[in-house]
Amino acid sequence: MSDKIVKGLNITKEFNGVPVVKNIDFWVKKNQFLTILGPSGCGKTTTLRMIAGFETPTSGQLFFEGKEITNVPPYMRQINTVFQKYALFPHMNIYENIAFGLRIKKTSEKDVATKVAKMLELVNLSGFEKRSVNSLSGGQQQRIAIARALVNEPKVLLLDEPLGALDLKLRKEMQIELKNMQKELGITFVYVTHDQEEALTMSDKIIIMNQGEIQQIGSPTDIYNEPENAFVADFIGESNIFTGTMLEDFRVKFCDREFVCVDKGFERNEMVDVVVRPEDVRLVPKSEGLLTGVVKSVVFKGVHYEMLVTENDREWMVHSTTMEREGTEVGLLMTPDDIHIMCKEG
Template sequence: MDSGRGFFMFLDEPKPLPHNYFVKEFLCGMKTKLVELKNISKSFDGETVLSDVSLYIHDKEFITLLGPSGCGKTTTLRIIGGFETPDVGDVYFDGVRINDVPPHKRHVNTVFQKYALFPHLNVYDNIAFGLRIAKVKEPEIRERVSEMLALVNLRGFEKRNVSLLSGGQQQRVAIARALINKPKVLLLDEPLGALDLKLRKDMQVELKNIQKKTGITFIYVTHDQEEALSMSDVVVVMADGKIQQIGSPTDIYNEPVNAFVADFIGESNILDGVMLKDYSVKFAGHTFECLDCGFAQGEQVDVVVRPEDVDVVPVDKGMLVGTVTNVTFKGDYYEIIVDVKGFKWMLETSDFVGVDSVIGLYIEPDAIHIMKKSEYSDMFGDYSTFSDEMDHLSDIISEEEE
């Protein structure tokens, strides 16, 4: 293995992400492509799980595969790990095709969903497992295990029975067990899925720190968009076995490519619009100035406006006028639903407005994002069926499906 490389050499702070990931890509062509997927397709029992997925992952990157259950993110991860073979397409690792390399010969380790710690081994032996297989000498194993235990904050847990640990502790053992082998890539399959919210937040920070400290490439799978945005250098949004968008968290949020991404990442009002000319779009019966260009004149488009980007103003100053139908107190802001000519907008405002009050909506040009029409265009509309409970319900359902 790459014994010349120290384990904790990469202590430097991560560089701030440039506005556009692909620009960075262009400027820094020197970055090594560590993992590359080329035109991968895969189906199980005639059902297509992945269709024509192409993706490359750079060294030392924290990349997240994000999407709803059944979008193919876990299958993509399993193909990189070697647990599935693609029907079509090639997998490259460090420039070498590895389609036929079995998992135990890949420089990749996995933190499994629900951890898969060996129940017949204690914490120490679980973590030492990979090194023992690699026939590392016991004194070195001892040293590296204690290094790992320190890294994941589990000093003194060596002799514990893994099945008696809490979820968070098992999680840490699983991370240590994978990282001790100094993999070039660490695959994480919804590693925080089984933890409660508070622990999850803590572990997110910790995982990010571990990734920075070790400089190992992390490929992370989750259906939690917040998790993806807060941890990743690069987010890959997937749906229906296809990659929808690849980009930095800010790109994904600010410049979603289609209605699916706009809806899946954060809250958004998605409206049908018409490009009148460059920098001018008409939707909701009003013509707005915008920053987008390059569309055909009169082209039908999807318009995204984020709830926090709409200003609530007096009626006479509003570009649009609507009636408040619902107000939810969210702590530091109010989430309100506003009916504008039958289309229900979601807005976030720090000033209280009462139900049934009539307000004006003001939208700055940079708050408007224009997207091409896609197969997802008509699937996401307004917030007319919105309710908080429904949201939670669908969350629970999607988690159970996993």
């Protein structure tokens, strides 16, 4: 139990009577890189702000190292935050920004100087002490924001979409850097993002939220390979989602055809969501396919081609490294373990 550094119990948050976070339970383990992932407005930032102390839950309890902190103000929590728009103090230079937290704790100026220098080295910005905030690029400001939080040696670091404003290449670099920093320093990271790729790259564990509710908690592999419902399947990567009927264990009917699958334990004739990943669908000659269709469009995506195939009145998305021309009649083939069955939502 003691390795759960942050724990939330039945947390609900309402703004003017509108629930934004609905009765969620979660925990963060020590030294874990946890990501809260979800579309905008799903309550992920509100959850993070409650852990930081900027918002108080309408009901429910928050624990930090076993002690309740539901109503503890932010300045008394051993948690620091990296803000979405960096929130560096414009009236202070870089050194003063990073030293801010240390000086409040009455650290001696000598220690402040040592620690600030060490932090600037960690984020590769040594020599920037005297620079003003406005003279830095977005990526540099972001690093300073991280340094300003980490210098206080927090037990948990909260990051609110910290890479959102950076360009793609810089974002990828920072993802790796952040992950390395987290491993090196052994600090628990709670990371909020709407970017599923970012979440899969960096996290030890992912919490997927939608409309204020937790959809799934699991490792990136679990969440990608075994999505618990159609929302998760659709949100993490691309998915073909169809409505089907479970005829009996290991047999499902969808797209007007029966398929063998690896799922069991559903009611006979239960309505289910059937999810097939685009990269799991193979395009084969018409006679060899389980289904047949016509290629409607082809888009080159770099590593693969993304093709839309019309099968009767349904559309399938297929990812493949080989291309079929538009208008070609093709067969669609998938193996039983490529077919994921999940309970209908609601």
